[in-house]
Amino acid sequence: MSASLSSLDTPVALLDVSRMQHNIQRMQQRMNELGVRLRPHVKTSKCLPVIQAQIAAGASGVTVSTLKEAEHCFAEGINDVFYAVAIAPGKLEQALRLRRKGCRLSILTDSVAAARAIVVFGQAHDERFDVWIEIDCDGHRSGLTVDDPSLIEVARTLVDGGMQLRGVMTHAGSSYDLDTPAALQALAEQERRLCVSAAERIRQAGLPCADVSIGSTPTALSAQSLHGVTEVRAGVYVFFDLVMHNIGVCRADELALSVLTTVIGHQQDKGWIIVDAGWMAMSRDRGTQRQREDFGYGQVCSETGEWIDGARVTGANQEHGIITLAAGSEADISERFPIGSRLRILPNHACATGAQFPDYHACDSEGAIHTWSRLHGW
Amino acid sequence: MSASLSSLDTPVALLDVSRMQHNIQRMQQRMNELGVRLRPHVKTSKCLPVIQAQIAAGASGVTVSTLKEAEHCFAEGINDVFYAVAIAPGKLEQALRLRRKGCRLSILTDSVAAARAIVVFGQAHDERFDVWIEIDCDGHRSGLTVDDPSLIEVARTLVDGGMQLRGVMTHAGSSYDLDTPAALQALAEQERRLCVSAAERIRQAGLPCADVSIGSTPTALSAQSLHGVTEVRAGVYVFFDLVMHNIGVCRADELALSVLTTVIGHQQDKGWIIVDAGWMAMSRDRGTQRQREDFGYGQVCSETGEWIDGARVTGANQEHGIITLAAGSEADISERFPIGSRLRILPNHACATGAQFPDYHACDSEGAIHTWSRLHGW
Numbered sequence: 001m002s003a004s005l006s007s008l009d010t011p012v013a014l015l016d017v018s019r020m021q022h023n024i025q026r027m028q029q030r031m032n033e034l035g036v037r038l039r040p041h042v043k044t045s046k047c048l049p050v051i052q053a054q055i056a057a058g059a060s061g062v063t064v065s066t067l068k069e070a071e072h073c074f075a076e077g078i079n080d081v082f083y084a085v086a087i088a089p090g091k092l093e094q095a096l097r098l099r100r101k102g103c104r105l106s107i108l109t110d111s112v113a114a115a116r117a118i119v120v121f122g123q124a125h126d127e128r129f130d131v132w133i134e135i136d137c138d139g140h141r142s143g144l145t146v147d148d149p150s151l152i153e154v155a156r157t158l159v160d161g162g163m164q165l166r167g168v169m170t171h172a173g174s175s176y177d178l179d180t181p182a183a184l185q186a187l188a189e190q191e192r193r194l195c196v197s198a199a200e201r202i203r204q205a206g207l208p209c210a211d212v213s214i215g216s217t218p219t220a221l222s223a224q225s226l227h228g229v230t231e232v233r234a235g236v237y238v239f240f241d242l243v244m245h246n247i248g249v250c251r252a253d254e255l256a257l258s259v260l261t262t263v264i265g266h267q268q269d270k271g272w273i274i275v276d277a278g279w280m281a282m283s284r285d286r287g288t289q290r291q292r293e294d295f296g297y298g299q300v301c302s303e304t305g306e307w308i309d310g311a312r313v314t315g316a317n318q319e320h321g322i323i324t325l326a327a328g329s330e331a332d333i334s335e336r337f338p339i340g341s342r343l344r345i346l347p348n349h350a351c352a353t354g355a356q357f358p359d360y361h362a363c364d365s366e367g368a369i370h371t372w373s374r375l376h377g378w
Numbered sequence: 379m380s381a382s383l384s385s386l387d388t389p390v391a392l393l394d395v396s397r398m399q400h401n402i403q404r405m406q407q408r409m410n411e412l413g414v415r416l417r418p419h420v421k422t423s424k425c426l427p428v429i430q431a432q433i434a435a436g437a438s439g440v441t442v443s444t445l446k447e448a449e450h451c452f453a454e455g456i457n458d459v460f461y462a463v464a465i466a467p468g469k470l471e472q473a474l475r476l477r478r479k480g481c482r483l484s485i486l487t488d489s490v491a492a493a494r495a496i497v498v499f500g501q502a503h504d505e506r507f508d509v510w511i512e513i514d515c516d517g518h519r520s521g522l523t524v525d526d527p528s529l530i531e532v533a534r535t536l537v538d539g540g541m542q543l544r545g546v547m548t549h550a551g552s553s554y555d556l557d558t559p560a561a562l563q564a565l566a567e568q569e570r571r572l573c574v575s576a577a578e579r580i581r582q583a584g585l586p587c588a589d590v591s592i593g594s595t596p597t598a599l600s601a602q603s604l605h606g607v608t609e610v611r612a613g614v615y616v617f618f619d620l621v622m623h624n625i626g627v628c629r630a631d632e633l634a635l636s637v638l639t640t641v642i643g644h645q646q647d648k649g650w651i652i653v654d655a656g657w658m659a660m661s662r663d664r665g666t667q668r669q670r671e672d673f674g675y676g677q678v679c680s681e682t683g684e685w686i687d688g689a690r691v692t693g694a695n696q697e698h699g700i701i702t703l704a705a706g707s708e709a710d711i712s713e714r715f716p717i718g719s720r721l722r723i724l725p726n727h728a729c730a731t732g733a734q735f736p737d738y739h740a741c742d743s744e745g746a747i748h749t750w751s752r753l754h755g756w
């Protein structure tokens with residue numbers, strides 16, 4: 001289905017396909033140079049045409065955040081799927097069904113208790129699950145540290161229980177708190193070193209650990225060497241966003257996702273422009289709040305995408321966004337931004353904003369708009 | 379479709395139907411006592427069985443935040459629908475289609491420019507739209523103040539242009555910043571007084587202004603008199619949430635919406651319990667951040683709903699929630715909250731958390747679970 005920008009009702013999630021393709025090429029080329037496979041995290045887009053573009057550019061399999069994403073990808077012919085959230089025992093039944101259909105689904109654990117649950121379930125159903133062990137490389141969330149006494153116990157539990165121990169994985173999520181190349185390079189090296197060390201500990205214990213999977217968009221784009229790493233997972237690079245821009249790993253003209261909105265009112269005395277993109281459209285994500293530059297609920301651009309310096313969504317109700325301008329530029333707002341005129345808003349966090357929409361409106365290089373549906377829920 | 383709690387995969391949005399029915403009765407009874415109609419705002423639930431329960435209890439029509447909600451309600455036999463966001467001229471075509479099908483759709487404006495656009499479009503299509511004028515009673519968002527010189531001009535533009543001026547409406551959204559009965563009662567009276575005054579100004583100018591519509595859940599439940607008001611709009615009362623609990627207008631046992639989640643890991647050293655409800659399930663809404671009590675991304679309860687004092691979701695990634703406990707109670711977390719065990723999380727903001735899910739799992743008084751779908755997108 002094809003439409004034009006002016007025919008769209010607002011708010012809609014606009015995708016700039018040329019920018020997206022550029023971002024996909026950029027990450028794939030960097031991974032090729034570093035000699036590792038790229039396994040994109042599709043939690044950002046949850047959208048098949050986007051995923052297909054990543055595969056076409058050279059990606060090896062996909063990473064998913066839910067089993068629904070896994071089912072969707074497998075139904076579309078993607079066989080190598082890594083569910084990169086430590087699995088709840090109650091989800092093993094669903095994982096089994098996927099594997100029985102022929103999907104090479106990988107699952108994840110970071111505890112002896114969960115490893116035992118996988119083994120018990122796998123043995124009961126005569127299934128040799130592909131399992132990865134999660135490593136904690138920066139203390140931000142889950143995983144076992146490289147020196148955790150239970151690391152070898154988890155590995156041994158899986159191997160002795162007849163499971164396929166694929167390797168170790170980590171995610172340097174603390175990279176979102178950094179914003180200098182030196183700090184990002186240091187964290188990328190820490191992520192690599194600790195995950196490779198964990199693999200070596202397991203191998204030294206006489207257990208198999210073929211793969212080492214690391215990744216986050218900021219560290220993936222900052223790593224100088226990925227020696228010992230076999231694959232990188234990264235997600236948000238496909239669209240980029242204001243958080244990534246503040247971190248310093250993308251330019252403003254690489255942001256591929258925006259929300260098209262219509263001006264519905266003004267509060268002239270306060271210099272407010274009211275638009276029909278509130279938090280239901282932008283999401284409540286305030287990821288830039290504690291970063292180098294706080295963009296409120298988003299950076300305002302013209303309808304055709306030109307950044308309007310200092311114009312931000314500084315307040316949001318469910319279906320109302322409040323835009324304020326740079327100090328001193330509030331005069332004549334109802335003439336400059338009349339009711340019915342349109343703006344684009346760049347989001348803080350592409351994963352969160354995308355999730356507010358049932359589909360993207362993908363704008364190709366000829367200006368045609370295609371409706372690309374995305375997954376919602378679990 | 380009926381299921382049991384234990385059969386549900388997580389995360390899911392659980393609705394306690396008994397609590398919801400209690401909340402609906404509570405608000406309807408209070409409005410009956412105050413002698414006004416209740417027009418519930420369905421943006422909170424976006425769910426037909428919930429709306430039907432509100433209508434069955436005595437509601438007069440509905441308020442919607444999108445025309446998609448309006449279409450959905452009208453398709454299910456609800457005729458009197460108020461789209462309570464100042465209309466973008468580009469949406470008049472969709473509004474017209476709804477009215478031509480027989481829906482008595484009301485639309486809203488707060489400017490001469492938009493009023494003219496409504497008149498031009500209405501005259502071109504020979505349609506006498508039902509239009510309300512938005513009044514600003516507390517400076518928090520949109521609307522004309524009661525003394526704004528253009529108030530009468532907007533009213534006259536509509537009436538002279540042949541539109542049906544239904545009345546004035548306001549929303550005291552600043553009530554979310556209050557947390558004492560005295561302050562809430564004062565704001566409720568301000569909301570009433572200013573909106574009634576605006577109606578009187580219009581009437582004194584010789585123009586019709588039959589209706590006066592006000593509302594927000596906190597002010598609706600705090601108002602001592604609604605003299606001059608004809609209807610109240612309120613939304614979140616149907617489920618309530620932690621924001622409303624902090625404001626002081628509901629008890630903990632009136633919160634009807636929660637997210638059922640499963641424990642997937644621990645970081646014993648830090649006292650962290652990792653669950654499979656991250657921000658994708660809870661939303662990024664941090665509405666309690668600057669309130670009396672900051673609940674992080676939600677208050678943790680047992681699987682059966684008992685509040686666990688001091689247990690909160692203090693961190694969230696897309697599919698990971700990090701629960702921390704009250705200081706001093708972090709011992710033996712992996713025994714007390716083992717992997718695979720379940721918890722319920724009460725959300726900050728029911729409108730935002732509900733929107734993350736394609737449906738609610740509504741638990742009736744017999745413990746049976748029904749799947750109630752909800753709208754997503756525009």
